[in-house]
Amino acid sequence: xxxxxxxEPRSYLMSVLLLLIAMGxxxxxxxxxxxxxxxxxxxxxxxxxxxxxxxxxAVVLRPWRTRVGAGA
Numbered sequence: 001x002x003x004x005x006x007x008e009p010r011s012y013l014m015s016v017l018l019l020l021i022a023m024g025x026x027x028x029x030x031x032x033x034x035x036x037x038x039x040x041x042x043x044x045x046x047x048x049x050x051x052x053x054x055x056x057x058a059v060v061l062r063p064w065r066t067r068v069g070a071g072a
Contacts, residue, residue, distance in 0.1 A: 029049055036045040 033045045033049055036048060040048065
């Protein structure tokens with residue numbers, strides 16, 4: 001068994017970095033949505049944030065490269 005002290009510092013730093021990126025993303029999205037409320041309304045801001053999130057997921061997951069077949 002490995003003790004918690006034997007973990008690589010690199011994995012610890014990566015997890016902290018990903019956490020900071022996630023927190024920054026939430027704050028940035030909220031601040032951008034706040035500025036959008038006046039021009040597109042609450043529903044428009046939600047729609048734009050959802051569309052942008054879907055675009056980011058499509059870029060990361062690349063569903064067009066996934067093969068779907070009978071064995072899937």
